[in-house]
Amino acid sequence: MLNRLLNAATGWYVRRGLRGYHHYPADKTAVIFIDVQRAFLDAEQPLSQSLASLAQLARSRGFLVIHAPVTANTGALYQTPAHRRIEHALSKHPNASDIAPAVKPVPSDIVLPERKTLSIFELPAVDALIEKRGLEHLILAGPLGDLTLDSSLRDAAQRDIHTTVVSDCVAASTSAALELEVRYTMPRYAHLVTDLDDLRRRTDQ
Amino acid sequence: MAYDPSTTAILLVDPYNDFLARRGQAWLMTKDVALSNGMIGKAQSLVEVARDRQMTVAYAPHYRWRPNGLEGRKYLHPTQFLQEKSHIFAEGKAGGKFLPELAPVEGDIISSEHSCSSGFAGTDLHVQLQGRGITHLIIIGLITNSCIEATARSAVDLGYHVTLVTDAVAAFSPVEHNLAIRETYPRIGHLVTDTSSLLETLKA
Numbered sequence: 001m002l003n004r005l006l007n008a009a010t011g012w013y014v015r016r017g018l019r020g021y022h023h024y025p026a027d028k029t030a031v032i033f034i035d036v037q038r039a040f041l042d043a044e045q046p047l048s049q050s051l052a053s054l055a056q057l058a059r060s061r062g063f064l065v066i067h068a069p070v071t072a073n074t075g076a077l078y079q080t081p082a083h084r085r086i087e088h089a090l091s092k093h094p095n096a097s098d099i100a101p102a103v104k105p106v107p108s109d110i111v112l113p114e115r116k117t118l119s120i121f122e123l124p125a126v127d128a129l130i131e132k133r134g135l136e137h138l139i140l141a142g143p144l145g146d147l148t149l150d151s152s153l154r155d156a157a158q159r160d161i162h163t164t165v166v167s168d169c170v171a172a173s174t175s176a177a178l179e180l181e182v183r184y185t186m187p188r189y190a191h192l193v194t195d196l197d198d199l200r201r202r203t204d205q
Numbered sequence: 206m207a208y209d210p211s212t213t214a215i216l217l218v219d220p221y222n223d224f225l226a227r228r229g230q231a232w233l234m235t236k237d238v239a240l241s242n243g244m245i246g247k248a249q250s251l252v253e254v255a256r257d258r259q260m261t262v263a264y265a266p267h268y269r270w271r272p273n274g275l276e277g278r279k280y281l282h283p284t285q286f287l288q289e290k291s292h293i294f295a296e297g298k299a300g301g302k303f304l305p306e307l308a309p310v311e312g313d314i315i316s317s318e319h320s321c322s323s324g325f326a327g328t329d330l331h332v333q334l335q336g337r338g339i340t341h342l343i344i345i346g347l348i349t350n351s352c353i354e355a356t357a358r359s360a361v362d363l364g365y366h367v368t369l370v371t372d373a374v375a376a377f378s379p380v381e382h383n384l385a386i387r388e389t390y391p392r393i394g395h396l397v398t399d400t401s402s403l404l405e406t407l408k409a
Contacts, residue, residue, distance in 0.1 A: 002233065003233070003237045003379075006233055006234050007234065007377055007378050010234075010287065013287075013290075014283045014286055014287055017286050017290070018281075018283065018286060076364070077366075078361075078364070078366040078367075078395050079395075080361055080392065080393055080394065080395055081391060081392050081393075082392045082393050085392075117362040118361060118393070119358065119359075119362055122362050136279070136280070146389055146392065147392060150358070150389075151359075151362065151393075154322060154323060154355045155326065157282040157284075157321050157322070158320065158321045158326045158327060160278050160279050162280045163282075173388070173392060174388060176384060176388050177384075177389065179384070180385060180388055184350065184378075184381045184384070185350050185351070185354075185381070185385075187283065188284065188322075188351055189282060189283065189284075189322070190283075191280065191282065191283065
C-alpha cells in the first residue's frame with residue numbers, strides 16, 4: 001500500500017514538473033515510426049488506423065516524419081528471442097519488410113536504412129539527422145513496443161531531447177507486456193506518455 | 206550452459222545505499238521486492254562465486270548527484286528531474302556509496318557514471334569490458350525494469366550474450382518487477398535464470 005502510494009506520488013510529481021516541456025514547434029519536432037512494417041502490422045488492426053491518424057496529424061502540423069525499419073539480425077553470434085521473432089515475421093512473405101501502407105512514406109519523409117539492433121539509435125544516421133535538423137522533440141510510435149520501441153525510447157532519453165510516446169499507437173508482444181510498458185516503464189523515460197487525442201489537442205495551432 | 210570465467214563478467218548496476226540500505230532514500234520503494242526475493246544476499250553470493258572463479262566483476266554506477274551537475278541540459282528526463290529534486294545518490298554522501306555487502310574490490314571494473322539508465326550509454330563500460338575480452342554478461346542489481354533492463358538492452362545491441370537473474374534484481378514495485386521478469390526478460394535476454402540455478406552452473 002505504502003509502496004503504491006509512493007510510486008503514485010512520485011509519478012504525479014514528475015509529470016507536474018515536466019509539464020513545461022510539452023511544446024511541439026514544427027521545425028523541431030519529428031514523429032518516428034519504429035518498425036511500422038507489413039510484417040508487424042495487420043491492416044485490420046485498430047493500431048493500423050491509429051498509426052495512420054498519427055501520420056496524418058504529423059503531416060498536418062508540419063512535423064518531420066521518420067520511418068525506422070528493422071531487418072533480421074541474421075548471422076549474429078547471440079540472438080535473443082526478440083531477434084528471432086523479428087526474423088520470423090520478416091521472413092513470412094516477400095513484402096514483409098516494406099513500410100506498412102498505413103503510414104506510407106511521402107517524399108518529405110525520411111526513411112532510415114534498415115538496422116539490425118533493437119534501438120534505432122545504434123544507427124549513426126539517427127543522431128546525425130537530429131543534429132542536422134535541430135530536432136528537440138521526438139514522438140515515438142510502433143508495433144514492437146516492448147522490443148524495439150522501448151530500447152529506442154531509453155536511448156532517446158539519454159540525449160537532450162523531449163520525448164513523447166503515443167500510447168494508442170503502440171503495441172507489444174502481449175497485453176501484459178503492453179501494460180508494463182505504457183503504465184510503468186515508459187513513464188520513467190518519456191517526458192510524456194499520452195494518447196492521440198491528447199496529442200492532437202496539445203499540437204493544435 | 207557453461208560460462209568461461211575468462212570471458213564472463215558479473216555486472217552490478219547501481220548497488221547504492223540509497224536503493225538498498227535501510228536509511229537509503231528509495232528503500233521504502235525498493236524494499237518490498239528486495240526483501241521478498243532476498244536480492245541483496247543473492248547478489249552477494251553471485252559476486253563471491255564470481256570472485257572465487259576469477260571472473261571479472263564490473264560496476265556500472267548511476268550518476269551521483271552534485272550541484273549544477275546537469276547544468277546545460279535543456280530537457281531533464283524524468284529520472285534526472287527527480288534526482289535534481291531529491292539529490293539521490295549524492296556524491297560524497299552515504300546514499301551515493303555502494304552498499305558495503307556489494308562493494309567493489311581492487312581489480313574490479315568500475316565504469317564511468319551513466320546519466321540515465323543504461324550502464325553503457327555515454328560511459329567507458331564497453332571499452333573496459335572489451336579490454337578484458339568479455340563476451341558474456343550476467344547483469345544484477347537495480348532496478349529490474351529500469352537500469353538493469355536498459356543495460357541489458359544496450360548489451361544485446363553491442364553483441365554481448367546477456368544473462369538476467371530474476372531474484373538478484375529489484376524494482377520500485379512488485380508489479381513492475383513481476384511483469385518485467387515474466388514479460389520482458391525472456392524476450393530481450395539470452396538466458397533468464399535464478400540465483401540458485403546460476404550458482405550451480407558457476408560452481409560446476
